[in-house]
Amino acid sequence: NAGVMQNPRHLVRRRGQEARLRCSPMKGHSHVYWYRQLPEEGLKFMVYLQKENIIDESGMPKERFSAEFPKEGPSILRIQQVVRGDSAAYFCASSPLLAGDTGELFFGEGSRLTVL
């Protein structure tokens, strides 16, 4: 099991462009979480998804940010019209359906977004 895979690992965008970050959960996991880590800050919850459903998006900025987890394929975090303040490391984590109650999340290595 390769673990949670995130790509790209590093992404550079100019202001106004779009950023797409992908996350493939561990095999058998159907719950995906996205977190953002700003410099000198901890992990800030953004969104929790199950296949084809957004369960909790209370941490997502109201504009420009969206997330999906389709029936087939990876989960995608999309940031439209990026600004310099979006520069951060974005972490994805997954958990299995039946063991979700244990609170154990399996993390990817993160995607570092730099906005010029």
Place this chain on the structure above:
Amino acid sequence: AQRVTQPEKLLSVFKGAPVELKCNYSYSGSPELFWYVQYSRQRLQLLLRHISRESIKGFTADLNKGETSFHLKKPFAQEEDSAMYYCALRAADKIIFGKGTRLHILP
């Protein structure tokens, strides 16, 4: 409001000395607390959870509801304990992390 506070950004401890990483939380419901750890060049991973009442790599943590704390302790620090430690709280269907404490074990 749900919140996890780790007051120390950096904690330096001599090898063999006791370690205590502080964590306080704010949550109106019944709390579930966790400690996650990130070793150098590795992914963030679960270290222990309060409901298991387990000791992992010599670390223990006791949930104190009166003080709303979940401090991580180890009686004798080892060099391999150097890492970033995050306290986390399950709040409904999401898990909230503190800002983390970097533990540096001095030789």
